[in-house]
Amino acid sequence: MTAQPKLIVFSAPSGAGKTTLVRHLLKIEDLNLAFSISAASREAREGEIDGIHYYFLGIPEFKNRIRANDFIEFEEVYKDQFYGTLKSEVERLWAQGKNVIFDIDVVGGLRLKNKFPDRCISIFVKPPSINELQKRLKNRKTESEEKIAMRVAKASTEMATAPQFDVIIKNDDLELAKQQAEDIVRNFIHKKVGPDEEE
Numbered sequence: 001m002t003a004q005p006k007l008i009v010f011s012a013p014s015g016a017g018k019t020t021l022v023r024h025l026l027k028i029e030d031l032n033l034a035f036s037i038s039a040a041s042r043e044a045r046e047g048e049i050d051g052i053h054y055y056f057l058g059i060p061e062f063k064n065r066i067r068a069n070d071f072i073e074f075e076e077v078y079k080d081q082f083y084g085t086l087k088s089e090v091e092r093l094w095a096q097g098k099n100v101i102f103d104i105d106v107v108g109g110l111r112l113k114n115k116f117p118d119r120c121i122s123i124f125v126k127p128p129s130i131n132e133l134q135k136r137l138k139n140r141k142t143e144s145e146e147k148i149a150m151r152v153a154k155a156s157t158e159m160a161t162a163p164q165f166d167v168i169i170k171n172d173d174l175e176l177a178k179q180q181a182e183d184i185v186r187n188f189i190h191k192k193v194g195p196d197e198e199e
């Protein structure tokens with residue numbers, strides 16, 4: 001029997017560098033990773049494409065999908081900004097035999113870990129400081145000052161969840177963090193997780 005596809009969850013406060021690390025890992029072919037495209041109620045940023053970066057649903061449609069029980073997990077991450085993992089998305093990627101990698105908030109990350117304890121690794125990306133987070137978000141130039149403040153205000157509470165994750169990667173030196181992420185994910189993917197599974 002071939003190994004069951006796995007789940008690799010990256011969570012952190014906004015601006016810590018999850019997306020940067022996930023994009024790096026997706027380029028490494030032998031990891032056999034596919035990105036879980038989340039649903040989001042917010043509008044697309046410049047350069048973001050519906051069905052590639054997110055499924056952009058808008059709030060009414062997002063709420064319809066909650067009522068239809070279409071999500072494995074969802075969260076109102078910021079006021080009136082909903083994000084969630086669709087069951088259909090994970091099923092689609094597993095049907096392709098892919099290991100699924102997630103870039104989601106800390107609450108969603110821990111929910112996935114609880115739902116799939118045997119086949120999920122949860123990784124917390126820790127920024128050097130909250131000041132550095134704020135600087136990174138400013139430099140990224142994707143959010144207004146007001147939205148940056150909202151994200152930074154939540155960061156301390158999110159940082160406090162770090163010990164609940166399987167692994168913490170400090171993202172200070174980016175190249176070092178990329179290498180650590182690669183090593184951790186490769187080890188996990190090649191680890192045997194069930195009694196009747198081959199490696």
Ligand SMILES: Nc1ncnc2c1ncn2[C@@H]1O[C@H](COP(=O)(O)OP(=O)(O)OP(=O)(O)O)[C@@H](O)[C@H]1O
Pocket residue numbers: 012013014015016017018019020021103136137139140171172173174177
């Ligand atoms: N180690 C690092 N040093 C300096 N800048 C970094 C580092 N890692 C990432 N960045 C930059 O910080 C910004 C935020 O990174 P990224 O978008 O990956 O964060 P994120 O955790 O995915 O945020 P969000 O949750 O808002 O999507 C980006 O502009 C990225 O290029």
Ligand SMILES: Nc1nc2c(ncn2[C@@H]2O[C@H](COP(=O)(O)O)[C@@H](O)[C@H]2O)c(=O)[nH]1
Pocket residue numbers: 012013014018038039042073074075077083084085103104105106107108109
């Ligand atoms: N619980 C979930 N959180 C998610 C999901 N997809 C993304 N996110 C997180 O939302 C914030 C903001 O994202 P942004 O793209 O607006 O910067 C960030 O922490 C994401 O990781 C999801 O499916 N579920």
